[in-house]
Amino acid sequence: MPALATAVVALAPRAPRGSRPPRTTKTITSRDGVRCEVSQLAEPPAQLRFSMDADAARAVIEPAFDEDARQRCMSGDFTPALSAEDIAAARAMSPGQTEFALTYGELTYEGCTRLGEILAMGPDDVFYDLGSGLGRATIQAHLQWGVKRAVGVELSAERSAQARRAVERLEQNGQLDHSRRLDLVCANLLEGSYREATAVYLCCCCWDSTFVAQALEVLEKRAVNLRQIVTIEPLDRKFGLRPAWLTLKQETRVGQTWAPEGYPCYVYEVTR
Numbered sequence: 001m002p003a004l005a006t007a008v009v010a011l012a013p014r015a016p017r018g019s020r021p022p023r024t025t026k027t028i029t030s031r032d033g034v035r036c037e038v039s040q041l042a043e044p045p046a047q048l049r050f051s052m053d054a055d056a057a058r059a060v061i062e063p064a065f066d067e068d069a070r071q072r073c074m075s076g077d078f079t080p081a082l083s084a085e086d087i088a089a090a091r092a093m094s095p096g097q098t099e100f101a102l103t104y105g106e107l108t109y110e111g112c113t114r115l116g117e118i119l120a121m122g123p124d125d126v127f128y129d130l131g132s133g134l135g136r137a138t139i140q141a142h143l144q145w146g147v148k149r150a151v152g153v154e155l156s157a158e159r160s161a162q163a164r165r166a167v168e169r170l171e172q173n174g175q176l177d178h179s180r181r182l183d184l185v186c187a188n189l190l191e192g193s194y195r196e197a198t199a200v201y202l203c204c205c206c207w208d209s210t211f212v213a214q215a216l217e218v219l220e221k222r223a224v225n226l227r228q229i230v231t232i233e234p235l236d237r238k239f240g241l242r243p244a245w246l247t248l249k250q251e252t253r254v255g256q257t258w259a260p261e262g263y264p265c266y267v268y269e270v271t272r
């Protein structure tokens, strides 16, 4: 049985003797195209979700996406996966940005697991993925990190709609924890309020210096509870930015779809 399936089966808690909690069986296709059947509890208890590893997170999240939602590359090739109307609408919502800012690529499941460990998120944390794409990382943060609230903000209405469809499917499968919030919104990230945010992730490798400076200004003013910002480019060397309210705490690597073995990642502590 492929590792993908064993990870999910391993999540099942022991049922008391004589009782069998309701289970569902479904067929899952892994990233390598391997199809397998997995059996899941119809309603896995929340504490089991918190201890998911990357394979288990993938096995829960991936089936919630349509086959065509596999924009997994960091190159201009994937921008055309959006319709011309969607690109035009996104650019109208954020006129200062070029089409390059819509380039796609995302955290791998392993990369997102690692990010959760680096940020050491807990039940009082509110995590924002600013530029959340298809929402996999935001959904994984909800399922795996146990945060009070996970929010993804995405400019493309088409990506955002795919993210919300995935959330609806997880909801139908009873795989969300209703005691905690999960929101995937279509908006220009410069327009959020971020009052509650304790950690923000900026996947900013295709954004320009002016836009990143604007995003940091917004966060400095509005994210009054913020403690950590993670970027995948160094703010000083890549963008010439040295915000006095941020201190580089850690430089490490996390898996991204264009660099599964690890792409740089910079963790800044808010020190104002």
Ligand SMILES: C[S@@+](CC[C@H](N)C(=O)[O-])C[C@H]1O[C@@H](n2cnc3c(N)ncnc32)[C@H](O)[C@@H]1O
Pocket: 094, 097, 101, 102, 103, 104, 105, 106, 107, 129, 130, 131, 132, 133, 134, 135, 136, 137, 153, 154, 155, 156, 159, 187, 188, 189, 190, 203
């Ligand atoms: C490289 S992807 C990162 C996906 C996601 N963070 C992940 O790791 O799974 C960056 C995303 O930022 C989005 N984006 C670019 N400018 C934005 C803006 N002004 N507001 C919200 N999202 C934006 C792009 O459309 C793209 O989907």
